[in-house]
Amino acid sequence: MALTVDNGFRSPIGKQNAEKICEHLDVDHMEIRPYQIFKKLYKYGFENFSHHGFVCTDFWEGELFQDIGRNLAAQLDIPLLILGYTPEQVEEAFLPKEFDEYHLYGSEDFQFKENQKFTREKFLGVNLKEIFTPEEMNYWWDASKWSVDKIPTMILPFHAWGYHKTEIVTEVISSLHHILDEKSMHPMLTNDLYTGLGVFLDYKIFGYSPMFEPEFAKYVRAGKEDVKQNRNLWEFAEYYFKHEKLVLNSLDIQICLSKLGLTKPALDSIIKKSKARLDGKH
Numbered sequence: 001m002a003l004t005v006d007n008g009f010r011s012p013i014g015k016q017n018a019e020k021i022c023e024h025l026d027v028d029h030m031e032i033r034p035y036q037i038f039k040k041l042y043k044y045g046f047e048n049f050s051h052h053g054f055v056c057t058d059f060w061e062g063e064l065f066q067d068i069g070r071n072l073a074a075q076l077d078i079p080l081l082i083l084g085y086t087p088e089q090v091e092e093a094f095l096p097k098e099f100d101e102y103h104l105y106g107s108e109d110f111q112f113k114e115n116q117k118f119t120r121e122k123f124l125g126v127n128l129k130e131i132f133t134p135e136e137m138n139y140w141w142d143a144s145k146w147s148v149d150k151i152p153t154m155i156l157p158f159h160a161w162g163y164h165k166t167e168i169v170t171e172v173i174s175s176l177h178h179i180l181d182e183k184s185m186h187p188m189l190t191n192d193l194y195t196g197l198g199v200f201l202d203y204k205i206f207g208y209s210p211m212f213e214p215e216f217a218k219y220v221r222a223g224k225e226d227v228k229q230n231r232n233l234w235e236f237a238e239y240y241f242k243h244e245k246l247v248l249n250s251l252d253i254q255i256c257l258s259k260l261g262l263t264k265p266a267l268d269s270i271i272k273k274s275k276a277r278l279d280g281k282h
Contacts, residue, residue: 001028008035014190024179037136042194043260051274054198055211059099067141073152081154088218113153117143165219166226193256203241205274
């Protein structure tokens with residue numbers, strides 16, 4: 001069975017790709033659409049955590065995706081969850097310790113099941129019940145609702161395997177060439193719509209993407225990413241995201257802002273407030 005979670009901000013191309021792959025593999029495809037909880041998360045994150053960088057809201061969203069997976073695994077007696085985070089994505093320079101309030105990453109004791117026995121109650125000190133309804137709180141993980149034998153183990157295989165990011169992508173694209181058009185697998189087209197807004201805010205607040213650029217640079221230095229592709233991607237991103245009118249007039253961003261109930265003045269306020277918080281730190 002394949003599970004996809006429609007957060008209400010999915011790329012239509014990415015959604016179509018997932019459906020085609022499930023059909024080709026002949027697996028049951030289950031999709032859930034908890035749109036409102038993701039909408040609240042993104043809006044709250046942009047308005048309150050942008051001074052931490054887009055990585056903060058994106059990581060928080062990832063924790064919600066994982067908790068949805070944990071709950072489904074417990075319900076269906078699925079014993080093992082595999083998380084695709086790389087070592088570069090969870091090291092402290094990229095993922096500050098205060099984000100990882102439940103000590104799920106960077107542990108050296110390899111307690112892959114024991115560290116799942118937690119109840120998600122807060123993020124960055126904020127009580128989740130102050131943001132989400134009781135019904136929405138059911139999507140967050142609460143280990144106390146499950147017997148010990150129901151709690152799944154979670155592992156991060158890329159922390160043990162040697163890998164080359166570009167080669168993996170190339171191999172996947174090659175294996176799917178008869179199912180998907182190669183152009184439809186470009187990350188600029190398959191990423192969620194809200195990602196563009198997050199990167200835009202990073203460029204306005206920091207002048208670059210503290211979420212993606214350092215991470216991709218580490219892949220290059222470790223020989224896990226093609227240097228030319230990486231350089232071309234971020235030279236294009238720097239050109240594009242620094243042109244405010246071009247970004248804000250794009251259809252994807254307009255759709256995203258409309259769904260979140262945000263306006264251009266609201267973005268200006270987020271940018272101003274975030275810069276003030278950063279100035280206060282120094």
